Amino acid sequence: MSIISTAGRRLAAMTAAAAVILSAVVIAQPAMADSAPVDPTDPKTPVTVTADPLPTTQIDGVAWSQVVVGNTVYVAGKFQNARPAGAAAGTNLTPRSNLLAYDIRTGALITSFAPKLNAQALSVTASPDGSRIYVVGDFTDIDGQGYYRAAAFSTATGKIIPTFRPIMGSQTRTVSASNDTVYLGGTFQSVNGAARKYLAAVSATNGQNTAFVADADTVVDALTLTKDTSKLIVGGRFTQLSGTPTYGLGAVDPATGASLPWAANQQVKNAGAESSITSLYATDDRVYGSGYTFGAGGNLEGAFSADPNTGVVSWVEDCHGDTYSVFATSTVAYVAGHPHYCGNIGGFPQTEPWTFQHSLAFSKTATGTATADPYGYANWAGTPSPSLLNWFPKYVTGSFTGQGQAAWSVNGNEDYIVVGGEFPFVNTTAQQGLVRYAMAKDATNKVGPNGNDQLVPKSISYTKGEARVSWQATFDRDNTRLTYKVIRDGKTATPVYQVTQDSTFWNRPSMGFIDKGLVPGSSHTYKVVVTDSAGNSTDRNGAAPVTITDRSGSDAYAQSVKDDGATAYYPLDEKGGTAGLDHVAFEDLRVDAATRGAAGPIDGSTATTFSGQDGSFAVTPQAAVSPNTFSVESWVRTTSTSGGKVVGYGNTSTGTSGNYDRMVYLDNDGRVFFGVYTGATQTLNSAPGFNDGKWHQIVATMGSAGMTLFVDGKLVGQRADTTRGQDYTGYWRVGGDNLGGWPNQPRSYYLAGDIGQVSIYPTALTRADVVDHLVASGRTSPIPQAPADAYGKAVYAADPSSYWRLDDAEGASTLKDAGQNDVGANVGRNVRFGQAGALQGPVGQAAAFSDSIAVSQQRVSNPTSYSLEMWFQTTTTRGGKLIGFGDNADPFNFSGSYDRHVYMQDDGRLQFGTWTGQTNLAGSERAYNDGQWHHMVASQGSDGLKLYVDGDLVGHNGQTQAQAYDGYWRIGGDNTWSSSSGTFEGRLDEVAVYPTVLTPSTVATHFSLGTTGRVPNQAPKAAFTQQTDFLAASFDATGSTDADGTITGYAWDFGDGFQASGAQQAHTYAAAGTYPVTLTVTDDRGATNRTQQDVSVKAAPANIAPTAVVTATATDLTAKLDGSASTDPPRRMPTARSPPTRGTSATAARAPARRRRTPTPRAAPTRWRSRSRTTRASRAPRPRR
Structure with missing residues (x-):
C-alpha cells in the first residue's frame, strides 16, 4: 500500500430436468446478507440498507465526520459550499464553511444552520440527550468570534453556545461527551492554559477543565464513552496513557482519568508513527473500533467489536486496508475506508491491480473464525469474525485531499446510513462528498443485477439433440440471491430453464444447463434474464444461433x-x-x-x-x-x-x-x-x-x-x-x-x-x-503382471515403490523392478547373481554382495513414512549396511547424508536408525550372522521406528523424524554408525521399498509365505448361544467362524464332568447351580480357539393342585358353564376341563351353552385323566319348567 498523510494522519491508500448448475473451481462462499436476505432472522444474514444512493446535499470538499441527531445529520469537514443533489459542481451553491446540517429523510440542506468556521472541523458528536452537538478541529473563529478548536451548538436552535468555550492548545481531532462533561483528544498539550497532553475533559457548562487527567504520550485519534458512562475508551497512536503502558487502545475512568483494565488492547495493538486506532463507536452492548497500520507498528487493518465492560473482543474483521470510521445499528456494523482484501473472513480476494471497497457492512454477531493471512499481514487466524454482508456501493475516489480516497466517515440510525468523504460519484450517480442509504422501505430499490458481458450466454451442441448453454453469474450490489431465466428463440413467456443462484461481485459461479430433446439440424437462440428480489432485471442475448448436432456422446x-x-x-x-x-x-x-x-x-x-x-x-x-x-x-x-x-x-x-x-x-x-x-x-x-x-x-x-x-x-x-x-x-x-x-x-x-x-x-x-x-485413450497399460508365486504376488499387492527380486542375469548392470513402477537400480561392482534364493521352494534366485552396492534410479524427496523389506544370509563379522537412504546416486561411492538405514554390527546384531541431529536406533537383541536366511522389515511412521526379523518385532523407537534431504535407496553398502565395514558381505534377496508402513499382519504374512509358501493360518473364533428350561440346557455353536477356512471340530465341556462334541448340544444337569461351559473349536489347519460362558439352571418347582371354580346358568334345557375363575398360583393353569354332563363334553374355560337331552337314568361320570393334577367342581343347575 502507499503511505499517505492528511489532516495530520498517516494513512495507507488503498429445476428443469436435464439441467445442471455446476461450478468447477469456485470460492466457498459463506452466507451473505443483503437488503433482502433469504433468512433475515439468521445472525449471519441481518438486513442491510440498500445500495441505492439517495439524493443528498453535496459539498465541494471533504467530510471528515458526521453525527445523526433525530432526523438531522451534522457534517464536519473541510468545504466552502453546499449544493443540492443533482447539481453540477460549481452550480446552485450555498455557502457552508466546514460545518452543515441536512435532513436525513430528504437529503435537503437545513438552511437555518449555517455557522462559519474559519478552518476545517475534524470531528462532531452529540450529547447523549441530543440537546447539543460538539465540534472540534483546526478552527479558531466561528462567526467572527474566538472559538479555539472546540465549540458547542444547540440542536434546538442551531445557535452556538457561548458559555462553552475551552481554549485548545492545538489541533483537536476527536470528541465524545456525556451530558455534563466533554472529552477531547488530539495533538494539543494544553487546555485552557493548563497542561493536558493529547487528552482532556472539560465541563459541558463552561468549558473549564475538570479534575480528569489522563495524559498520553502522543496523538489521540478516537474517543467514545460507554453507554453506562463507566469508561472512556481511548484510541490513537500512543504507547502510554494515564501513566500506564497502553498500546494505542485503552480505557480510563471518566471522572479521574485513571487507567482501567480493558482486554481488547491485549489483542488489538495499533500505535506509533505507522499505526493508529482511527475511530470508536459505542452501543449498549458493544464498542466498535477501526484502525490502520503499515510497517511493524500495528496488527489491525480493519475493525473490531468488544464488550464495553470487559473489553473482551467479540470479533475482528481484518479486511486489509485502512479503516477510518465505524458505525453500528442493532444488527449491522458499517465501516468506511479502503479495504482491498477480505479473504481471511470468506470475503473478496486481493486483485492485481488492487481494487478497493470504500464502505462495507458486517454482522453484529460473530459467525465464523478468521483464517491464516497469506500476504504477510498480522495473523488473526482462529479469531472470531463476523459475516461480510452483501452491500457494496461503488464509489469513485476524489481528488480534494490528494489522498486518492473516497469515504472517510459513516454514521446513521436504524433506518438510514450516511457516508461522507470526498467521492464525486456513487454507483455512476454524481453525488459529491455526502450520500444517504436507506432500508428497503424508504429506498428507491433501483440497484439491480449487473449486465456485464459474461452474462451473454454461449451455446454449443456437441451431443445429439442437445444444446449446452452457459454463462457466468452476474452480481447485485445489495442482493446475493438472483433468479435466472433462459429464453429460447425469444419466447419470453415460456422460459426453458429457471434457477436461483447466490453470487457476489468476486464469486460469480459459471452457470449453464443442457437443453435436451432438440431436433438435430435445427437452430436456436438463447437469452439470459436475471432478476433481483426487488424486481430489477437485466438480460443479455446470445452472440449467435446454435445448430443442433447429430453426433453421439462421450468417448x-x-x-x-x-x-x-x-x-x-x-x-x-x-x-x-x-x-x-x-x-x-x-x-x-x-x-x-x-x-x-x-x-x-x-x-x-x-x-x-x-x-x-x-x-x-x-x-x-x-x-x-x-x-x-x-x-x-x-x-x-x-x-x-x-x-x-x-x-x-x-x-x-x-x-x-x-x-x-x-x-x-x-x-x-x-x-x-x-x-x-x-x-x-x-x-x-x-x-x-x-x-x-x-x-x-x-x-x-x-x-x-x-x-x-x-x-x-x-x-x-x-x-x-x-x-x-x-x-x-x-x-x-x-x-x-x-x-x-x-x-x-x-x-x-x-x-x-x-x-x-x-x-x-x-x-x-x-x-x-x-x-x-x-x-x-487406446494405449496399453505399462503396469507389469504380478509375479506368479505366492510370495511375489503378496509383495506386488502391497504396492511397493520398488521391488527388486535380485534374480537378474549374471553381469546385469541394472536391477529389474518386479513391482508396478518400473524403477530400476544401478548395480556397482562385485554383485554375483544366480545364488540360491531365500524363498521356500524353487522360487527365484538371490545375489551375493561383497563390497557391492546397488542404488535406485529414482530420487526420493525426504521420505517420512516407509517400509524396507529384504531377506539376507551372512556369516560376516565385519557388519555392513543392508539397505538405507543416502544422497549419492553413485553405486561406487558412499553418501554424505545417510540415515533411514538398516545395518549389521560386527557381532551380527541389526540396527535400524534415523538422524535428527542425533542417532535414533531400534536394534535387535540377538545376532543374525548365523549363515541362515532371515527376513527383515524396517518401517517408520506415526508410531516411530520398528524393526522386524523373521516375522517378530525385535526393536522399536518412538522417533518419527529423520533428516530432511533428497536421496536414493541404496542396497548393500553406504556409511554406517557402528560397523567395521560399510558394505555388507552376504546374500540378499527380495528387496522391496514401500511408501507406507507395513502392518504386523502383512509382515507375518510375507515371512510365512517366504518360509512355508502359505499365508499364516488365522485361528477360528469360537462362539455359542444357550437356552435353559429348568435343569435342561441347549447350546448352539453354529455362530463360530473361521476367516480363512472351515471349522472341523466342536468340543464341549459342560462343567459338571460331562463332555460332548458337535455344533449343537443338549444337556440336562443333575442339580441346580451355575456351571462353566467351555467350547473349543478347531479349524481345517489345526488351529483352535475356545470360549467360556456360565450357564445357570434350576430345578422345577413342586406341583400344587389347581383350584376349580365353576359358575353355571341355565335357560330352559340349556346350561352355560364358566370355569375361568379357576386358579393355579405356582404355575400356568392348564386348560380347564368341566366333566361332561349326560354325555356332553366341554374343554374350554367357558363351555358353550348346550341344550339338555331328555333325562335318562344317571350313569357314573367319565373320569378324565391328565398328567396334570385335576380338581373338579360340579353344580347341577335346575332346569326351568
Whole structure:
C-alpha cells in the first residue's frame, strides 16, 4: 500500500430436468446478507440498507465526520459550499464553511444552520440527550468570534453556545461527551492554559477543565464513552496513557482519568508513527473500533467489536486496508475506508491491480473464525469474525485531499446510513462528498443485477439433440440471491430453464444447463434474464444461433475422466475461438494466443497449440482458493528445448503471476517436474527426454498422503512430506506462467507445444485411475503382471515403490523392478547373481554382495513414512549396511547424508536408525550372522521406528523424524554408525521399498509365505448361544467362524464332568447351580480357539393342585358353564376341563351353552385323566319348567 498523510494522519491508500448448475473451481462462499436476505432472522444474514444512493446535499470538499441527531445529520469537514443533489459542481451553491446540517429523510440542506468556521472541523458528536452537538478541529473563529478548536451548538436552535468555550492548545481531532462533561483528544498539550497532553475533559457548562487527567504520550485519534458512562475508551497512536503502558487502545475512568483494565488492547495493538486506532463507536452492548497500520507498528487493518465492560473482543474483521470510521445499528456494523482484501473472513480476494471497497457492512454477531493471512499481514487466524454482508456501493475516489480516497466517515440510525468523504460519484450517480442509504422501505430499490458481458450466454451442441448453454453469474450490489431465466428463440413467456443462484461481485459461479430433446439440424437462440428480489432485471442475448448436432456422446476416455469425478475437463478440441469448453461443468477456459486443431492424443481428437511466447496460455474464469487436495491431468507433446509450464495455479488471470505453485512444467531437457510451494519449493521430477515429439500423459496429485507424479501411467515420483501448498486465491493456467526460482528453471516460462485433455479433480487419483485413463485413450497399460508365486504376488499387492527380486542375469548392470513402477537400480561392482534364493521352494534366485552396492534410479524427496523389506544370509563379522537412504546416486561411492538405514554390527546384531541431529536406533537383541536366511522389515511412521526379523518385532523407537534431504535407496553398502565395514558381505534377496508402513499382519504374512509358501493360518473364533428350561440346557455353536477356512471340530465341556462334541448340544444337569461351559473349536489347519460362558439352571418347582371354580346358568334345557375363575398360583393353569354332563363334553374355560337331552337314568361320570393334577367342581343347575 502507499503511505499517505492528511489532516495530520498517516494513512495507507488503498429445476428443469436435464439441467445442471455446476461450478468447477469456485470460492466457498459463506452466507451473505443483503437488503433482502433469504433468512433475515439468521445472525449471519441481518438486513442491510440498500445500495441505492439517495439524493443528498453535496459539498465541494471533504467530510471528515458526521453525527445523526433525530432526523438531522451534522457534517464536519473541510468545504466552502453546499449544493443540492443533482447539481453540477460549481452550480446552485450555498455557502457552508466546514460545518452543515441536512435532513436525513430528504437529503435537503437545513438552511437555518449555517455557522462559519474559519478552518476545517475534524470531528462532531452529540450529547447523549441530543440537546447539543460538539465540534472540534483546526478552527479558531466561528462567526467572527474566538472559538479555539472546540465549540458547542444547540440542536434546538442551531445557535452556538457561548458559555462553552475551552481554549485548545492545538489541533483537536476527536470528541465524545456525556451530558455534563466533554472529552477531547488530539495533538494539543494544553487546555485552557493548563497542561493536558493529547487528552482532556472539560465541563459541558463552561468549558473549564475538570479534575480528569489522563495524559498520553502522543496523538489521540478516537474517543467514545460507554453507554453506562463507566469508561472512556481511548484510541490513537500512543504507547502510554494515564501513566500506564497502553498500546494505542485503552480505557480510563471518566471522572479521574485513571487507567482501567480493558482486554481488547491485549489483542488489538495499533500505535506509533505507522499505526493508529482511527475511530470508536459505542452501543449498549458493544464498542466498535477501526484502525490502520503499515510497517511493524500495528496488527489491525480493519475493525473490531468488544464488550464495553470487559473489553473482551467479540470479533475482528481484518479486511486489509485502512479503516477510518465505524458505525453500528442493532444488527449491522458499517465501516468506511479502503479495504482491498477480505479473504481471511470468506470475503473478496486481493486483485492485481488492487481494487478497493470504500464502505462495507458486517454482522453484529460473530459467525465464523478468521483464517491464516497469506500476504504477510498480522495473523488473526482462529479469531472470531463476523459475516461480510452483501452491500457494496461503488464509489469513485476524489481528488480534494490528494489522498486518492473516497469515504472517510459513516454514521446513521436504524433506518438510514450516511457516508461522507470526498467521492464525486456513487454507483455512476454524481453525488459529491455526502450520500444517504436507506432500508428497503424508504429506498428507491433501483440497484439491480449487473449486465456485464459474461452474462451473454454461449451455446454449443456437441451431443445429439442437445444444446449446452452457459454463462457466468452476474452480481447485485445489495442482493446475493438472483433468479435466472433462459429464453429460447425469444419466447419470453415460456422460459426453458429457471434457477436461483447466490453470487457476489468476486464469486460469480459459471452457470449453464443442457437443453435436451432438440431436433438435430435445427437452430436456436438463447437469452439470459436475471432478476433481483426487488424486481430489477437485466438480460443479455446470445452472440449467435446454435445448430443442433447429430453426433453421439462421450468417448471412452472422456467417460473415464467423468467417472473419476473430474470437476473440470478441457479437451481443448475446439475448432477455433477463445473458449476452451468444460465438458463436465461450465467453467470454460479463456484461451489466448493459441492455435486450434492440432492432432490430439486420442484417435480422432484435436488439441491446442501454444506458442511458447508470453501471453500464450489458457486460464479458468473464476478465482478460487488454492486447493490442497487435487489432481491435475494433462496430455503434452513438444520438441522444445526451452521447457515451460504445462499447467499450474497462479494468482492472476492475465500477465504473469506473482504467486504460483501446484504446477507441472518441463525443463530444457524434457524432465517433467511437479512443484508445490510451502515457503520453499518442493518438487518431484522424471528422467529427461519427454520432449521427444510424442504425446505424454502427465498426472500430478496432492493430498493427505503427499505428492505424486505419474508420466504415461508410471509413478515417477512421490513424497509424503508435502500435503499443503501456498495459500492464495488464483486460477488454473494452461500453457504458461511464472517459473522464476524453481529447480531446473527452463529458459521459457511458456511451453511451445500441443496440450489437450486437461482435467482437474478434487481428489488424489490413484495409480489405478491413472492407468485406466491411459488405457481408455487406446494405449496399453505399462503396469507389469504380478509375479506368479505366492510370495511375489503378496509383495506386488502391497504396492511397493520398488521391488527388486535380485534374480537378474549374471553381469546385469541394472536391477529389474518386479513391482508396478518400473524403477530400476544401478548395480556397482562385485554383485554375483544366480545364488540360491531365500524363498521356500524353487522360487527365484538371490545375489551375493561383497563390497557391492546397488542404488535406485529414482530420487526420493525426504521420505517420512516407509517400509524396507529384504531377506539376507551372512556369516560376516565385519557388519555392513543392508539397505538405507543416502544422497549419492553413485553405486561406487558412499553418501554424505545417510540415515533411514538398516545395518549389521560386527557381532551380527541389526540396527535400524534415523538422524535428527542425533542417532535414533531400534536394534535387535540377538545376532543374525548365523549363515541362515532371515527376513527383515524396517518401517517408520506415526508410531516411530520398528524393526522386524523373521516375522517378530525385535526393536522399536518412538522417533518419527529423520533428516530432511533428497536421496536414493541404496542396497548393500553406504556409511554406517557402528560397523567395521560399510558394505555388507552376504546374500540378499527380495528387496522391496514401500511408501507406507507395513502392518504386523502383512509382515507375518510375507515371512510365512517366504518360509512355508502359505499365508499364516488365522485361528477360528469360537462362539455359542444357550437356552435353559429348568435343569435342561441347549447350546448352539453354529455362530463360530473361521476367516480363512472351515471349522472341523466342536468340543464341549459342560462343567459338571460331562463332555460332548458337535455344533449343537443338549444337556440336562443333575442339580441346580451355575456351571462353566467351555467350547473349543478347531479349524481345517489345526488351529483352535475356545470360549467360556456360565450357564445357570434350576430345578422345577413342586406341583400344587389347581383350584376349580365353576359358575353355571341355565335357560330352559340349556346350561352355560364358566370355569375361568379357576386358579393355579405356582404355575400356568392348564386348560380347564368341566366333566361332561349326560354325555356332553366341554374343554374350554367357558363351555358353550348346550341344550339338555331328555333325562335318562344317571350313569357314573367319565373320569378324565391328565398328567396334570385335576380338581373338579360340579353344580347341577335346575332346569326351568
